[in-house]
Amino acid sequence: MPEKMGRIIVTGACGQIGTELVPELRRRYGQENVLATDIRGPTEPLAGSGPFALVDVTDRAGLARLIERHKIDTVYHLAAILSARGEREPERAWEVNVEGLRKILELAREHGLRLFWPSSIAIFGPATPKENVPQETVLCPTTIYGITKVAGELLCDYYFHRFGFDVRGLRYPGIISSEAPPGGGTTDYAVEIFHAAVREGRYTCFLREDTVLPMMFMPDAIRAAIELMEAPLARLKHHANFNVAAMSFSPAELAAEIRRHIPEFVCDFEPDARQAIADSWPRTIDDTAAREEWGWRPRYDLKSMVAAMLTRLSERYARSSAAQEHQQPRGS
DSSP: OOOOOOSEEEETTTSTTHHHHHHHHHHHHOGGGEEEEESSOOOTTTTTSSOEEEOOTTOHHHHHHHHHHTTOOEEEEOOOOOHHHHHHOHHHHHIIIIIHHHHHHHHHHHHTOEEEOOEEGGGOOTTSOSSSBOSSOOOOOSSHHHHHHHHHHHHHHHHHHHHOOOEEOEEEOEEEOSSSOOOSOGGGHHHHHHHHHHHTSEEEESSOTTOOEEEEEHHHHHHHHHHHHHSOGGGOSOOSOEEOOOEEEOHHHHHHHHHTTOTTOEEEEOOOTHHHHHHTSOSOBOOHHHHHHHOOOOOOOHHHHHHHHHHHHHHHHHHHHHHHHHHSOOOO
């Protein structure tokens, strides 16, 4: 039988994942049963679609009040400082990513909550195999973001084995979304490029054209999180560190696929400091454990993802343009 979720709190709900995870959770479990929280106020599609609260994930007392007031039984803890921003603000990255998680874990232990927490391919590093990275491998990150994610995996596993409560997590690859703006990650080029292609027909990529990285389209990322949390606990041999994969490609391959839809699109390449981060990460991931333990299967590949992204963004920019024209004052 699938695991049950009743009253859910989502931290970092206004970020890239939360913007699409919250509406799907509300669709499945009821609007009033999913409390979205963030350090900043909500925007569409979260505004007005269900309960929302402002809270800092390092504020344990504030989180405790929300958990008790809303009778929470499940947490999706998404709040984090991502890779590129983390290199600019390492102290803040540790405070949010590790101390914030530790406080959530303590609250989960005290209140008997179930917890989902996303890890990342940033946990890998130069000593990790570049191809088909196995579930059990060397974790040697070169970024503060990766270091905080390794610490987070170890903390989550410790709390599972030491205290016996249900905590689960995925090692997400780069995530591509049509809804949320980029959030400071090294794989953000794969989101920016679509907006630039639709608006201007040209993009300057901050990674080398041959930099292959693992990626996933947001609908698959959302489904993976929910399917993992619904999987029977008895089937799981792993808990907070599942490898998941969908597709791997380079900026040049992505640009070429976009040109199949927008022939005039031009992509230039000017690598910056994020190139060193990308070079430390693997090219492909072995997600056999996730497939065997809870039936993970991606639905999108490069071709279908590009077609969906361009369709969604083209429609959005067309609606925005029409709305702006409608608001223009009419001449006499």
